[in-house]
Amino acid sequence: MTSPLQPPKKKDPQKRSTVPTLPPLGRSRAALGLTVAAAEGRFALQHCAECGTVQYPPRDACMQCLSIDLDWRDTPAGGKLIAETRIHASPDPYFRERLPWRMGTVKLDAGPVALVHLHGDVARGDRVRLSLQLDKAAQGVIVALPTERTDAMEDDPLMRSLTAHPRHRRILITDARAPVTLPLIQALLKAGAAHVFVGEAESWRRWPGRDAIAALDNVSIMPLDVTDADSLQNLAGEIGGKTDILINTARFIRPGGVLGNDTVFARDEMEVNVLGLMRLAQSFGPGMASRTADGTNSAAAFVNILSAHALSPDPGYGAFAASQAAARSLSQTLRAEFSHSGLRMMNVYVGPTDDEWHQPLPPPKVAPAALARSIVDGLIEGLEDVFCGDVARDLAERWRRDPGVLERELTGGGS
Amino acid sequence: MRRLSYDGVVLTAPVTVPYVRYSQETAHWWIARGLRGVLDRAGMRPQELDGFSVSSFTLFPDTPVGLTQHLGLTPRYLDTIPMGGASGVVAARRAARAVQAGDADVVACVAGDANRIDSFRRLLSAFSRFSMDAAYPYGYGGPNANFALLTDAYMAEYGATREDFGRIAVAQRDNALRNPDALMKKPLTMEQYLSARPVSDPVALFDCVMPCAGAEAFLVMREEEAERRGLAFARIDGTIERHNAFPDDPIQLRGGWAMDVDELYEMARCAPGDIDLLQTYDDYPVISMMQIEDLGFCAKGEAPAFVRGHDLTVTGDFPHNTSGGQLSVGQAGAAGGYLGMVEAIRQVTGEAGPTQVENASKALVSGFGMINYDRGVCSAAAIISGGAA
Numbered sequence: 001m002t003s004p005l006q007p008p009k010k011k012d013p014q015k016r017s018t019v020p021t022l023p024p025l026g027r028s029r030a031a032l033g034l035t036v037a038a039a040e041g042r043f044a045l046q047h048c049a050e051c052g053t054v055q056y057p058p059r060d061a062c063m064q065c066l067s068i069d070l071d072w073r074d075t076p077a078g079g080k081l082i083a084e085t086r087i088h089a090s091p092d093p094y095f096r097e098r099l100p101w102r103m104g105t106v107k108l109d110a111g112p113v114a115l116v117h118l119h120g121d122v123a124r125g126d127r128v129r130l131s132l133q134l135d136k137a138a139q140g141v142i143v144a145l146p147t148e149r150t151d152a153m154e155d156d157p158l159m160r161s162l163t164a165h166p167r168h169r170r171i172l173i174t175d176a177r178a179p180v181t182l183p184l185i186q187a188l189l190k191a192g193a194a195h196v197f198v199g200e201a202e203s204w205r206r207w208p209g210r211d212a213i214a215a216l217d218n219v220s221i222m223p224l225d226v227t228d229a230d231s232l233q234n235l236a237g238e239i240g241g242k243t244d245i246l247i248n249t250a251r252f253i254r255p256g257g258v259l260g261n262d263t264v265f266a267r268d269e270m271e272v273n274v275l276g277l278m279r280l281a282q283s284f285g286p287g288m289a290s291r292t293a294d295g296t297n298s299a300a301a302f303v304n305i306l307s308a309h310a311l312s313p314d315p316g317y318g319a320f321a322a323s324q325a326a327a328r329s330l331s332q333t334l335r336a337e338f339s340h341s342g343l344r345m346m347n348v349y350v351g352p353t354d355d356e357w358h359q360p361l362p363p364p365k366v367a368p369a370a371l372a373r374s375i376v377d378g379l380i381e382g383l384e385d386v387f388c389g390d391v392a393r394d395l396a397e398r399w400r401r402d403p404g405v406l407e408r409e410l411t412g413g414g415s
Numbered sequence: 416m417r418r419l420s421y422d423g424v425v426l427t428a429p430v431t432v433p434y435v436r437y438s439q440e441t442a443h444w445w446i447a448r449g450l451r452g453v454l455d456r457a458g459m460r461p462q463e464l465d466g467f468s469v470s471s472f473t474l475f476p477d478t479p480v481g482l483t484q485h486l487g488l489t490p491r492y493l494d495t496i497p498m499g500g501a502s503g504v505v506a507a508r509r510a511a512r513a514v515q516a517g518d519a520d521v522v523a524c525v526a527g528d529a530n531r532i533d534s535f536r537r538l539l540s541a542f543s544r545f546s547m548d549a550a551y552p553y554g555y556g557g558p559n560a561n562f563a564l565l566t567d568a569y570m571a572e573y574g575a576t577r578e579d580f581g582r583i584a585v586a587q588r589d590n591a592l593r594n595p596d597a598l599m600k601k602p603l604t605m606e607q608y609l610s611a612r613p614v615s616d617p618v619a620l621f622d623c624v625m626p627c628a629g630a631e632a633f634l635v636m637r638e639e640e641a642e643r644r645g646l647a648f649a650r651i652d653g654t655i656e657r658h659n660a661f662p663d664d665p666i667q668l669r670g671g672w673a674m675d676v677d678e679l680y681e682m683a684r685c686a687p688g689d690i691d692l693l694q695t696y697d698d699y700p701v702i703s704m705m706q707i708e709d710l711g712f713c714a715k716g717e718a719p720a721f722v723r724g725h726d727l728t729v730t731g732d733f734p735h736n737t738s739g740g741q742l743s744v745g746q747a748g749a750a751g752g753y754l755g756m757v758e759a760i761r762q763v764t765g766e767a768g769p770t771q772v773e774n775a776s777k778a779l780v781s782g783f784g785m786i787n788y789d790r791g792v793c794s795a796a797a798i799i800s801g802g803a804a
Contacts, residue, residue, distance in 0.1 A: 063662075
């Protein structure tokens with residue numbers, strides 16, 4: 001049984017923080033399919049389109065029929081642990097710091113055999129459920145989990161390293177006024193977050209809902225404006241060293257296409273949605289990236305919320321969609337920059353949210369509480385690409401299939 | 416079709432370049448010494464050699480092509496056997512065919528590797544694509560972890576105990592104490608074996624080989640050529656080679672030998688009972704047990720009982736890894752795949768000196784190589800016998 005994680009002691013500022021090391025990073029091009037699936041929380045393996053063989057490790061041709069027509073499909077995740085070991089010696093710096101390390105051999109119901117990480121609650125002979133997770137090197141790895149939930153199973157040290165679970169962590173949400181913020185605070189506290197800092201721009205402006213947030217225990221409202229580099233610098237100086245998860249809820253959105261509008265709102269959209277993200281990353285990112293190996297409340301994730309139309313624009317929100325595409329591109333660069341530290345860059349793609357700026361749109365629309373749940377689930381599961389709501393999932397699926405067709409459909413070409 | 420015999424071709428001039436734990440010297444240096452050793456024994460100059468077969472992990476950025484220029488050779492037969500522990504047997508059987516066909520007169524088979532501080536870690540990190548994608552990210556235990564998993568499954572399946580594996584390691588240490596070139600110089604007791612520091616459960620320190628630098632070499636030539644040069648020689652009675660056998664076995668409890676063993680004895684016109692000594696590839700004791708089973712010395716799963724019932728030392732009733740094997744001599748990279756072959760040639764030609772098994776005329780040498788992902792892929796074996804027999 002996993003022993004529940006205890007709240008960490010207060011950090012001694014005199015002590016050196018452990019410098020993050022990473023597990024082995026190199027992968028073949030074929031193996032990156034595991035990473036893509038892990039980022040989305042799917043268990044996908046290579047299937048031969050010709051003969052149906054499921055194979056692992058990933059190859060460039062089918063091991064049964066030599067077809068090169070291989071694709072990644074969701075795969076039954078059951079298997080049996082047929083051998084296990086506890087490694088006491090490793091030349092790799094990451095694992096050396098974490099010895100002994102358990103791993104094992106699993107015979108998958110789907111056919112192949114995989115070497116896997118072992119959750120503490122599984123042993124040789126057990127039926128297991130496999131999960132693809134991103135490790136600290138941001139690469140997909142297979143983990144064998146108990147088939148049934150066990151007590152405190154997410155507190156297993158392996159799972160802590162593979163997820164960004166909010167338990168005992170301190171979290172900064174950047175915009176208190178965003179509709180998602182209140183339900184998000186509640187979901188984070190329920191998941192065991194130690195403290196939630198909430199940013200508030202233009203604090204002299206009164207707004208409904210402030211009292212409800214201010215009244216919560218373990219929640220502090222802090223001055224923060226993503227368009228103001230000074231305010232970010234000040235706040236990072238104050239809480240940057242104890243921000244374990246940052247969730248950017250700041251967003252500026254106005255409806256309308258490109259031709260009928262001037263550039264005033266577009267400028268605000270870029271200022272908040274793109275440059276705001278960049279400023280946040282610049283002021284909080286390096287500090288978080290240096291603290292990814294800092295014990296129980298180590299820095300774990302930087303979360304960005306994007307419209308699913310970052311993938312392909314909705315002409316009804318032309319400039320906003322452009323800001324989302326730009327923010328997505330920026331976040332992918334940040335993901336690359338953070339990957340050297342083990343800090344996760346999580347993008348949460350969401351369809352139209354149920355708020356004043358999407359008021360005339362028909363359902364389905366994403367309720368703030370549903371978005372909050374997706375974010376917290378993504379952290380608990382250790383994802384990097386989360387698609388919240390039916391619209392976002394559907395859009396992503398069509399985008400994967402054919403971005404050109406999706407564009408034409410969204411711009412009125414389809415029926 | 417019935418396979419051709421190796422009639423008229425012999426193995427000769429076995430040479431070991433004594434191993435060193437760490438060395439600043441390169442693979443080129445070790446291979447040069449091995450090559451010089453065999454040529455000196457045959458009374459040949461490098462320029463006269465027309466066949467060359469090389470096994471090495473640490474020649475980078477060179478290949479054996481670069482070695483020809485580096486070492487001043489002008490061969491008409493040049494081969495490289497990248498099969499780790501199967502290299503010795505495979506090099507011998509291929510060179511034998513080349514000599515038999517007249518493609519070369521004399522083939523020098525040489526394996527050698529460097530071992531600088533940290534070179535083992537760097538060798539591991541570029542070993543294979545499946546290792547990089549699907550083994551190293553899981554604790555980076557290297558071959559120790561792979562063999563720990565095989566050992567764990569073997570113990571669970573057949574009821575083998577740590578003490579059974581210990582019998583192999585302890586007997587080999589006993590043999591190594593007779594071998595002045597073995598890196599391990601101190602006796603090993605069963606208590607020491609059992610209480611050794613764990614490396615990757617159930618594998619502990621004395622189940623593992625010590626990486627080192629060194630070289631092994633021998634020559635392949637026609638029988639009359641060996642006689643003309645006054646060299647004692649061994650004949651090749653039979654050989655087998657197999658890669659990626661039993662790919663559907665979920666975990667490796669048998670190797671490719673099990674596919675081909677009948678052919679081996681048929682070609683060699685003998686039976687397991689006729690074998691005077693066995694050289695298994697012993698990177699971990701569990702693999703030696705698999706070879707004892709798959710090569711027909713006992714049934715599958717009975718090797719634990721077999722090692723309990725036999726004395727595996729030089730003077731015992733089942734002499735096994737008579738030089739001490741890699742477990743006690745050291746593993747000099749690809750030379751580890753030559754160790755058993757070179758010692759077996761010495762044994763059947765009566766040149767083994769302090770490790771000589773009395774009346775040894777027929778030896779079985781087995782090779783096993785290359786953990787590409789979760790198991791060893793290459794297996795090979797040869798039966799050789801002394802020229803006088």
